[in-house]
Amino acid sequence: MTIVRVALPVAVDQPFDYWLPAGLAVHAGHVVRVRLGARRLAGVVLAVDDRSDVAAERMRSIDAVADVDPLPDDVLALCRFVASYYQAAIGLVHALAVPPLARGPARERTVAGAVGLTPAGCTALPALVARAPAARALFERLRDAGELDAGAIAALSPHARRTLRSWIAAGQATTASAARPVGAAQAGRNDAQRVASAAIDGARGGYVPFLLQGVTGSGKTEVYLDAAARAIAAGGQVLMLVPEIGLTPALEARVRAALPGVRVATLHSGLGDGARRRNFDAAACGDARLVLGTRLAVFTPLPDLALVVVDEEHDGSFKQQDGVRYHARDVAVWRAHARGVPIVLGSATPSLETFANARDGRYRRLVLAHRADPRARLPTIVLVPDRDARFADGIGPALRDALARGLARGEQGLVFINRRGFAPSLKCASCGWDAQCVRCSARLVLHRHPPGLACHHCGHRERVPPACPSCGNVDLLPQGFGTQRLERHLRALFPAARIARIDRDTTRAIGSFDAVRQRMHDRELDLLVGTQMLAKGHDFPRLTTVGVLGADNALYSADFRATERLCALLMQVAGRAGRAEHPGEVIVQTDFPDHPVYAALRAHDYDAFAARLLEERAAAGLPPVTHVALLTGEAHDRLDVERFLDAAHDAARQAAQDTGVTVYPPVPALMARRAGLERAQMLVQAARRAELSQMLPAWHAALRQLRGRKVRWAIDVDPAGF
Numbered sequence: 248m249t250i251v252r253v254a255l256p257v258a259v260d261q262p263f264d265y266w267l268p269a270g271l272a273v274h275a276g277h278v279v280r281v282r283l284g285a286r287r288l289a290g291v292v293l294a295v296d297d298r299s300d301v302a303a304e305r306m307r308s309i310d311a312v313a314d315v316d317p318l319p320d321d322v323l324a325l326c327r328f329v330a331s332y333y334q335a336a337i338g339l340v341h342a343l344a345v346p347p348l349a350r351g352p353a354r355e356r357t358v359a360g361a362v363g364l365t366p367a368g369c370t371a372l373p374a375l376v377a378r379a380p381a382a383r384a385l386f387e388r389l390r391d392a393g394e395l396d397a398g399a400i401a402a403l404s405p406h407a408r409r410t411l412r413s414w415i416a417a418g419q420a421t422t423a424s425a426a427r428p429v430g431a432a433q434a435g436r437n438d439a440q441r442v443a444s445a446a447i448d449g450a451r452g453g454y455v456p457f458l459l460q461g462v463t464g465s466g467k468t469e470v471y472l473d474a475a476a477r478a479i480a481a482g483g484q485v486l487m488l489v490p491e492i493g494l495t496p497a498l499e500a501r502v503r504a505a506l507p508g509v510r511v512a513t514l515h516s517g518l519g520d521g522a523r524r525r526n527f528d529a530a531a532c533g534d535a536r537l538v539l540g541t542r543l544a545v546f547t548p549l550p551d552l553a554l555v556v557v558d559e560e561h562d563g564s565f566k567q568q569d570g571v572r573y574h575a576r577d578v579a580v581w582r583a584h585a586r587g588v589p590i591v592l593g594s595a596t597p598s599l600e601t602f603a604n605a606r607d608g609r610y611r612r613l614v615l616a617h618r619a620d621p622r623a624r625l626p627t628i629v630l631v632p633d634r635d636a637r638f639a640d641g642i643g644p645a646l647r648d649a650l651a652r653g654l655a656r657g658e659q660g661l662v663f664i665n666r667r668g669f670a671p672s673l674k675c676a677s678c679g680w681d682a683q684c685v686r687c688s689a690r691l692v693l694h695r696h697p698p699g700l701a702c703h704h705c706g707h708r709e710r711v712p713p714a715c716p717s718c719g720n721v722d723l724l725p726q727g728f729g730t731q732r733l734e735r736h737l738r739a740l741f742p743a744a745r746i747a748r749i750d751r752d753t754t755r756a757i758g759s760f761d762a763v764r765q766r767m768h769d770r771e772l773d774l775l776v777g778t779q780m781l782a783k784g785h786d787f788p789r790l791t792t793v794g795v796l797g798a799d800n801a802l803y804s805a806d807f808r809a810t811e812r813l814c815a816l817l818m819q820v821a822g823r824a825g826r827a828e829h830p831g832e833v834i835v836q837t838d839f840p841d842h843p844v845y846a847a848l849r850a851h852d853y854d855a856f857a858a859r860l861l862e863e864r865a866a867a868g869l870p871p872v873t874h875v876a877l878l879t880g881e882a883h884d885r886l887d888v889e890r891f892l893d894a895a896h897d898a899a900r901q902a903a904q905d906t907g908v909t910v911y912p913p914v915p916a917l918m919a920r921r922a923g924l925e926r927a928q929m930l931v932q933a934a935r936r937a938e939l940s941q942m943l944p945a946w947h948a949a950l951r952q953l954r955g956r957k958v959r960w961a962i963d964v965d966p967a968g969f
């Protein structure tokens with residue numbers, strides 16, 4: 248009798264045992280369908296055994312083996328690492344690696360695009376194929392035709408594809424595009440770019456972590472693409488992670504243009520199940536040579552993985568905020584290490600984690616110090632008082648004049664504010680009442696399109712009250728500015744300008760963001776107003792004036808990462824201005840012009856600011872100088888949360904004994920109430936990662952024993968903020 252140990256997508260830390268029915272054969276990595284109670288689930292086989300602790304009469308059989316290739320050993324190892332590092336349920340982690348199983352269309356498996364022989368193949372293959380008629384026929388066809396496309400290969404023989412892949416892996420054949428000299432048909436490369444991609448290429452075949460630090464517009468993407476082209480030409484696969492799906496279409500187009508004939512597979516949540524499954528299969532069987540994807544793509548099976556790239560590595564969206572709270576950049580680094588391949592972390596404003604790793608010599612730093620376009624200069628940064636602007640509907644005189652000058656020259660402008668809606672609050676002029684969410688400790692945001700008050704934390708909506716609910720005064724005033732209010736004001740200021748707004752309210756529909764970007768490119772728009780969605784990865788040559796509003800808000804934030812994020816964001820936003828021959832100007836409205844974050848921005852000196860932040864973190868004992876895990880708990884009743892966290896605190900002190908881990912007392916969460924739940928948290932902190940990894944399993948085990956049934960809790964290792 249055979250027992251199969253299956254990781255199921257439920258928040259339980261153990262796998263489940265099932266019988267293996269006669270006639271089925273499985274091994275670790277197979278995806279199987281089973282029943283758990285009344286539910287039907289798909290899970291991943293972790294092991295096959297001949298004994299079980301589960302009573303035989305209580306054990307069920309597995310129902311079927313799913314029609315998907317088993318997860319390879321390295322992905323299984325990756326899942327084990329993620330489960331243990333992040334203290335996450337083993338089944339939830341494995342579920343991240345399982346592709347959509349819906350009965351999709353039949354799999355198409357082809358070698359991507361056209362394939363040709365390399366000089367090495369022309370020399371070595373005749374001897375090798377002499378006794379293998381099918382391989383010899385393939386070789387002769389290739390030699391005679393120069394190259395063969397996917398259809399011709401498929402028509403040759405069922406094994407041609409596999410043979411070709413082994414030739415490609417051995418450097419004897421190559422996809423046709425890669426056979427061309429790298430970069431020949433593309434825009435030039437400057438010295439810094441060539442040095443960087445040569446360094447990455449030189450690391451092929453071993454684990455070398457790189458920080459590619461390049462100012463905005465310095466041409467980091469070209470470096471990724473050159474390194475990718477070489478890795479692919481040598482028979483490898485490339486994994487390229489990007490922060491958000493909003494950015495993938497633009498990058499995807501650039502990747503495809505730079506690697507014609509190379510099969511590129513995208514993996515992100517914007518794809519339907521069928522497409523995701525097809526792309527997953529293409530990556531897993533080796534047909535797709537480059538996988539471009541978001542966070543989740545880090546788990547994709549890649550038999551020939553040769554290079555990992557993480558673009559905008561500082562971006563917060565690589566960290567999953569619920570369920571398995573993994574950080575895709577860090578998981579990617581672990582994977583590159585385990586597979587023995589180089590990894591490139593690219594950013595203009597590296598996370599302090601990566602910055603410290605580079606400073607301490609753990610990562611190799613490659614620098615692109617100048618904008619790639621020789622005509623482009625980094626923009627001039629001007630700081631102007633925000634006070635003046637508050638009396639002028641948000642846009643102060645300096646920004647108004649700069650936008651007007653730009654428009655008069657036929658150039659484009661962008662106004663950035665990190666607040667959607669019309670105004671961030673609605674206040675009574677007489678008694679001071681302001682509109683609060685009934686379910687959160689947060690103000691309601693006033694919206695005009697569609698009208699109403701909305702909570703940006705829980706989604707709660709209500710109508711605007713006709714009078715103050717507290718004193719009856721009808722004079723309710725919008726306080727502060729959001730994108731809608733700025734848009735209205737810009738239309739009043741510049742009636743002839745063509746203006747579009749970009750925020751989560753206007754871009755719900757897939758593709759709408761792309762459409763606006765296209766119109767901006769085609770110069771059908773003069774002004775854009777929007778949130779941080781505008782900050783990243785867009786390249787508008789005619790955009791010269793950028794206004795930044797409301798940045799000061801982050802300076803008051805209690806979150807320890809707030810200024811790091813602000814600096815990255817400001818540099819990204821500023822980086823949109825003046826990317827081609829037209830010099831850019833960035834107007835920042837602030838009442839704290841002496842704050843170091845603005846000094847850094849003005850001097851375009853991220854390094855000095857990052858070094859200073861690192862010192863502050865060291866003084867305060869915060870990451871990345873220390874390593875922390877956060878326990879969060881939430882419940883309807885505050886007493887339940889407090890009781891749970893008090894018990895968790897005792898358990899933490901127990902588990903921390905003799906480990907060097909510091910345990911901090913429970914405190915209310917930054918947002919003490921959200922969606923009707925009371926929230927609190929506590930922190931454990933260690934000087935060394937190993938101390939934390941020693942303490943966490945014991946603490947986690949103790950937490951599971953606590954009677955916290957009414958409390959929803961989670962451990963967050965390397966939390967995004969607190």
Ligand code: ADP
Binds near residue numbers: 436440461462468
């Ligand atoms: P980054 O990602 O570093 O902000 P990009 O890779 O988007 O920068 O490149 C910015 C712009 O510069 C792009 O339009 C790109 O085509 C162009 N570019 C890249 N390398 C060069 C080069 N060597 N010479 C001229 N233009 C370049």
Ligand code: ZN
Binds near residue numbers: 677716717720
């Ligand atoms: Zn009132």
Ligand code: ZN
Binds near residue numbers: 689706922
């Ligand atoms: Zn709310």
